[in-house]
Amino acid sequence: MTVQEIKRQLIAIVRELLDTEPASKAEMKDWYEKAREAKALMELDVGELDVPHALWHYLEDADIRLKDPEYSKVQIAHIEETIRDWATRS
Numbered sequence: 001m002t003v004q005e006i007k008r009q010l011i012a013i014v015r016e017l018l019d020t021e022p023a024s025k026a027e028m029k030d031w032y033e034k035a036r037e038a039k040a041l042m043e044l045d046v047g048e049l050d051v052p053h054a055l056w057h058y059l060e061d062a063d064i065r066l067k068d069p070e071y072s073k074v075q076i077a078h079i080e081e082t083i084r085d086w087a088t089r090s
Helices: 003-019 025-042 053-060 062-067 069-088
Strands: none
Touching (some): 003 025, 003 069, 025 053, 025 062, 053 069, 062 069
16 A cells, blocks of 8 residues: 555545544444554554644544543644645645
8 A cells, every 4th residue: 555545545534533523432432443443554654654643642532522522622623624734745
């Protein structure tokens, strides 16, 4: 898989995660399973993918976002912007 293929797949997964934010603890198990797929792709990076550090936090923080709506709002907005910017970089 090329760096660009990994990046496209990772962005697609993160967008799906953004669209399926868990609204309850019961929904977090499936969400975190999908997040593991994203982390596995991120771990393929050997320095060429330039994964934004904020993505690591986003993938780990679903439980915090569930407890703190303000944190959730801020983090999700930041990740949406991060993904838009990262998607346009070569």
